[in-house]
């Protein structure tokens with residue numbers, strides 16, 4: 307499998323109020339084509355900063371050390387074209403005064419060079435792919451006319467409109483109730499498999515991460531503590547911190563994450 311992304315000794319510091327705060331330190335990993343990698347860690351561990359650094363979206367003035375490379379590309383990656391971003395709050399990527407059709411079609415026009423008519427057809431096809439009921443009517447709807455789960459489906463359709471090689475989902479299901487969350491996770495799995503995209507699934511929820519990811523990377527205080535196959539991380543974590551994350555998940559009322567044979 308070819309390598310889609312190489313993160314090498316990445317460090318990020320934010321600057322403000324005359325101070326510099328280091329939030330990512332010496333982070334290295336590879337993401338292969340078609341691979342689903344979950345990034346997990348507590349709030350403030352640097353997960354979103356990692357996503358922003360990969361997308362080239364860090365605030366101006368941030369200090370970046372190390373490297374993010376895209377071996378398959380011979381040019382700089384273009385946001386929207388080479389990578390799609392889905393955030394926790396779909397309102398941050400959807401424009402409230404444009405119809406759903408206009409927003410998705412605009413991505414197809416900008417990045418795929420489609421005419422408006424072709425771009426609208428493309429948008430309707432994508433709304434079908436994200437399982438929005440009645441895609442033709444949805445094209446004419448405004449974001450506020452949809453439910454939270456439907457808005458997240460639209461945000462996903464927009465993120466994949468230009469067929470990017472990488473989809474970054476940053477806490478994309480955290481604001482949704484459990485049933486809708488499971489549906490969106492299934493949808494992401496389906497789309498990633500169909501399009502051969504790589505997925506960076508950012509979550510504070512190790513149980514959810516283990517459902518969707520091939521591999522899991524555990525972050526703490528801006529450092530990559532442990533990375534491995536999802537099964538290994540959940541069944542046989544090497545680091546004490548990962549064990550404590552798993553233990554914190556295991557409330558008395560929580561079903562075990564471990565496979566039955568591993569418990570026996």
Ligand SMILES: Nc1ncnc2c1ncn2[C@@H]1O[C@H](COP(=O)(O)OP(=O)(O)OP(=O)(O)O)[C@@H](O)[C@H]1O
Nearest residue numbers: 320329347348349350351352353354355356365510
């Ligand atoms: N623009 C910024 N300027 C200064 N500090 C920032 C900025 N953005 C984030 N931080 C700080 O960087 C650290 C890492 O934040 P980040 O959002 O990357 O963590 P996270 O793991 O994604 O957290 P969460 O799960 O709460 O979103 C935190 O201490 C945060 O307060």
